[in-house]
Amino acid sequence: MNAKRLLLSFFILSFLVADAWSSVREVPLDELESTREQRQSTLIILRVIEKYHYKKHHLDDAMSGAILDRYLEALDPNKFxxxxxDIQSFEVYRNYLDDALKSARLDPAFKIFKVFRQRVDERIAHALKLLDQEFDFSADETYRFDRSEMEWVVDAAALEEIWRKKTKSEVLSLRLKDKPEDEIKKTLKERYLGLQRRTRQLGSNDVYQSFINAYTLSLEPHTAFMSPRVAENFDISMRLSLEGIGAVLRNESEYTVVQRTVAGGPAALGGEVHAGDKILGVGQDRDGEIVDVIGWRLQDVVDLIRGSKGSIVRLRLLPEKEGSGGRSSVTTLVRNKIKLEDQAAKKSIVEGLNGMGPVRIGVIDLPAFYRDFRGMSEGEKDFRSTTRDVRKLTGELMDEGIDGLILDLRQNGGGSLVEATELTGLFIPSGPVVQVKNANGELDVEQDPDPALVYGGPLAVLVDRNSASASEIFAGAIQDYRRGIIIGEPTFGKGTVQTLVDLDRFVRKGGDKLGRLRLTMAQFFRVKGGSTQFRGVVPDILYPSVDSSKKHGERGLENALPWAQIKPTAFEIQGLGSLQKYRGQHQKRIENDPGFRYLKDQALLLNEVRERTTVSLVSKTRKTEWKVREERRKAQRNRFLVAIGKKPLSDEDEDKRSDSDQKDDPVAKIALNEAARILSDYIGDKIRSAMVQQ
Structure with a gap:
């Protein structure tokens, strides 16, 4: 999935579908016109962005062209x-949309959408006819399922050929799942008619929201408009965010995709739902029919998945590792409420590894930067927070006689800035933690609020590509202070600050509900002056990674704000010393390490799947590809298990638990154990140095 298409799908379409696509009725074409409220919102949005957005820009002809391109891509991301x-006919708007927005003339957006709706009707009518044909699955053909980087095809005839192959591929996928022919036709007919129906249900607010977000995305990835209905749903979702299966979903073309699982939730605990997996179907209870949801709007899929605590939902998943056209599987989950303690920090000790000697390394696994704001506001003295929990766990580990401490921030997407600041304060005597610069150039410096040093011993911070925001603030401060060793992969690179702006506040009391604007209004800078934005935090000791860092995180998002630098603020470096020796020891150790070899092999295999844009339409070939890929995966896993003295897995007991989410899995311990060895190397030198001085 290329970054541009993912960006558009997530930041435009996810908002669009969350609006329930306006109604349950088909909207007549003559109702697809701009409203007074939309025109009013447009003028306010432009004014707010001009005054408060962090990035200064010019709404000119160049941006007009970018808005047009993004709007077309939002409507038809896969060029189906x-x-x-059609595209040539829309070129009349290329240098016009900037002026149209300034005067709140929204007609171009609605004219383009009406053409889109007509084209959907035409393509669906053709696809339904194709279902009555017989396909030859021995003919040597391929289908390009990812057309996001392709040119627009010449005419309707070329589109019909694309749909012939698309329909053929979908028929083949269902055949390979052993579905009867009549059920295949029924499933695809419902899928295509559902797409047509949902497109016809899109109303004026949906068209407006998609268009105005084409403008906001031309600024940077995190600014977006929410219509009144979406803003209302957002409030509801925030109150219910920890209910259900514990998975964050996004729209990606015609699929609902798992963006991430929430620590402590049924999806993460079950170990069979992973980031990148596509949800193909949803069933209720243990034996309810699994409903095909390909082509559904996000909100409808969410409504099917959401349910009361203790009830059962079944998901048909296409794992990311299978690729398009691969084999799906069904997982059963029991809905539950995710409690704060399920996301709380947890401790463990690593000891007895080869080469570690008697050294004991304490580990605190921190999945999020959390704070019980409700408990705090209600005056509870013992409200839960990251800093309070880590302080307690650190004390317990010190009582247990640890020689060093690792904070594990892998998969930690961030959270409370206050907690990131206070947590840093546990490990430094005092001083600044992060600088925050707003759109006016004004600078605030967040300081360690408590001069007490809770832990001053050897420290390491383990991060990966999904460590973001507050995680990057903490890791960046520890690195700048030279207080601990940062180990792992370059982090996500999310170094901007967003706020929700209620547009109603800009009109007289009693005005119409105009929605909200999610606005990027500030940027984080480290105490040494560099931003966490775009580049993220680059570890002191890097783990080998097959994936290109340019394709992940902010670096993979179009129009992401660039890395920047300001003046450093005054702070006292702690003096960690040179780490070159430990880099060398790490490199030598992992050259023949079966765990890191396994991670590399798995990453290479996943990259092959991700980079693929076509599938074979030959039944025998596709079956063979499945078999070869699965045999490679199992062979790699079993080679690793045997190397560490464990029994290889048979086909019957193939472990379905996540390699990354289940931290008791031997694969998940590869990175952590090496971090413990690195810190042990450092501790050993400190001990020897102290003995010499004596």
Missing amino acids: FFSKK
Whole structure:
């Protein structure tokens, strides 16, 4: 999935579908016109962005062209509906949309959408006819399922050929799942008619929201408009965010995709739902029919998955590792409420590894930067927070006689800035933690609020590509202070600050509900002056990674704000010393390490799947590809298990638990154990140095 398409799908379409696509009725074409409220919102949005957005810009002809391109991509991200002839007809707007927005003339957006709706009707009518044909699955053909980087095809005839292969591929996928022919036709007919129906249900607010977000995305990835209905759903979702299966979902073309699982939730605990997996179907209870949800709007899929605590939901998943057209599987989950303690920090001790000697390394696994704001506001003295929990766990580990401490921030997507600041304060005597610069250039410096040093011993911080925001603030401060060793992969690179702006506040009391604007209004800077934005935090000791860092995190998002630098603020470096020796020891150790070899092999295999944009339409070939890929995966896993003295897995007991989410899995311990060895190397030198001085 290329970054541009993912960006558009997530930041435009996810908002669009969350609005329930306006209604349950088909909207007549003559109702697809801009409203007074939308025109009013447009003028306010432009004014707010001009005054408060962190990035200064010019709404000119160049941006007008970018807005047009993004709007077309938002409507048709995979180029299934518009032809080059359609696109050429829209070129009259390329240098016009900037002026249209300034005067709140929204007609171009609605005219383009009406053409889109007509093209959807035409393509669906053609696809339904194709279902009555017989396909030859021995003919040597391939289908390009990812067309996001392709040119728009010339005409309707070329689009019909694309749909012939698309329909053929979907028929083949269902055949390989052993579905009867009549059920295959029924499933695909419902899928295509559902797409047509949902498109016809899109109303004026949906069209407006998609168009105005084409403008906001032309600024940077995190600014977006929420219509009144979406803003209302957002409030509800925030109150219910920890209910259900514990998975964050996004729209990606015609699929609902798992963006991440929430620590402590049924999806993460079950170990069979992973980031990148596509949800193909949803069933209720243990024996309810699994409903095909390909092509559904996000909110409808969420409504099917959401349910009361203790009830059962079944998901048909296409794992990311299978690729498009791969084999799906069904997982059963019991819905539950995710409690704060399920996401709380947890401790463990690593000892007895080869080469560690008697050294004991304490580990605190921190999945999020949490704070019980409700408990705090209600005056509870013992409200839960990251800093309070880590302080307690650190004390317990010190009582247990640890020689060093690792904070594990892998998969930690961030959370409370206050907690990131206070947590840093546990490990430094005092001083600044992060600088925050707003759109006016004003600078605030967040300081360690408590001069007490809770732990001053050897420290390491383990991060990966999904460590973001507050995690990067903490890791960046520890690195700048030279207080601990940062180990792992370059982090996500999310170094900007967003706020929700209620547009109603800009009109007289009693005005219409105009929605909200999620606005990027500030940027984080480390105490040494560099930003966490875009580059993220680059570890002192890097783990080998097959994936290109340019394709992940902020670096993979179009229009992401660039890395920047300001003046450093005054702080006292702690003096960690040179780490070159430990880098060398790490490199030598992992050259023949079966765990890191396994991670590399798995990453290479996953990259092959991700980079693929076509699938074979030959039944025998696709079956063979499945078999070869699965045999490679199992062979790699078993080679690793045997190397560490464990029994290889048979086909019957193939472990389905996540390699990354289940931290008791031997694969998940590869990175942590090496971090413990690195810190042990450092501790050993400190001990020897102290003995010499004596």
